[in-house]
Amino acid sequence: MKLSMKQFRLFYLGLFSVMFIASCSKESITKSEVCNASENHSGHPKSELFNSILNKAVADGFPGIALLVVDSNGTYVGSAGYADIKNKIKMQPCHISKVASLTKIFIGVLAFKMQEEGKLDLDKKISEYLDSKELEGIANANEVTVRQLMMHNTGIFDVITDTKFYLDILNNPPRHRNQMDILEYVRGKKSLYTPGNGPSYSNTNTLLLSMVIDKIGGKPHQELLHEKILEPLGLNNTYYFYHDPLPEGKVAQGYYDLYNNGRLENLSSYNTGSGNGYTGIYSNVFDLRDFIDALLIHKTLLTTNSLNQMLIFGKSEKGYEERELGAGIMKDFLLRTNPKEYAYGHRGRDLGYTADLFYFPEYKQTLALIINYGTDGDSRLRPLFYELRKSIVDAMMQH
Secondary structure, three states: OOOOHHHHHHOOOHHHHHHHHHHOOOOOOOOOOOOOOOOOOOOOOOHHHHHHHHHHHHHHOOOEEEEEEEEOOEEEEEEEEEEEOOOOEEOOOOOEEEOHHHHHHHHHHHHHHHHHOOOOOOOOEHHHOOOHHHHOOOOOOOOOEHHHHHOOOOOOOOHHHOHHHHHHHHHOOOOOOOHHHHHOOOOOOOOOOOOOOOOOOOHHHHHHHHHHHHHHOOOOHHHHHHHHHHOOOOOOOOEEOOOOOOOOOOEOOOEEOOOOOOOOEEOOOOOOOOOOOOOOEEEOHHHHHHHHHHHHHOOOOOOHHHHHHHOOOOOEOOOOOOOEEOOOOEEEOOOOOOOOOOEEEEEEEOOOOEEEEEEEOOOOEEEEEEEOEOOOOOOOHHHHHHHHHHHHHHHHHOO
């Protein structure tokens, strides 16, 4: 999920201080416990290198990290730090974390599956699926197509940049907001450009996509997600909150250095719109690997035609030259020295959690990374996260 820096600067105002004191007493996700790893990998030739990278990141201040890398030598799985600082529970690869905008790649796959079943035409306007009341006051909504939603080429206002939306979260962090609740913060806002003249990443796009799928799928999109993707792949450690209850004791706490003072605050309960298409998936590195394997390696999730459409990318978004946006997917790491070191997948960023899931097709390597710290806020650790990300990929590409 993409978060506005403006919103995080608001967090440092006195207004937030009052609200935060009031909300501190709210219970976070049930305390984390030691989990039983479903897989145990040892002996990877880069284990020492990857372990040192994770340990350095924890020494830099990150609470907990889980990393899975698949390459020609097999699978590396490792972790460092804590899933739960208060209760001294060490982070393990089997711990489940919020993976934020990785939800979008799941919803993108679901949309293509609906097209394969003849229920959805990606090139139709969304106004042919959603009624005037649902789209009322949303600039550009009557003109954009489903495919433009998926490729973030609509110009529709991103709800995550709205101050009132964040103040509502601050006032009631765990509140479950549905699609129509969230769209109230979009209505009446100006569009960024006419449809097709982007791209610009907007969480509102995928929220609207989830509403379209609700209308044409014969059942709610959360049920279709389980039926078409999670259950067939056996992703038993993947949950779509708030529709799915989270497993007690298995979820890592989520943290953020709210005041830039080196103290990590537990923001696990802060709900930025989970279950509405653009965020809400909770998973672990094993399930994330199995998902991207099915999508991009074994190619069993979508037909060849659908996958080819998914992997059509637009021009780079301004300010994000390292990535290009496809239909529910990203082409990332484009500024690396070797142009073959690009990857397909998605980034995930939220208030207290971070995730990356990518497949590097030229090198046949998979990366699944989970951190229980929010990295879209302008904190001391944010630039260190991008150094960590680069260090992991550098290590992957060493031969």
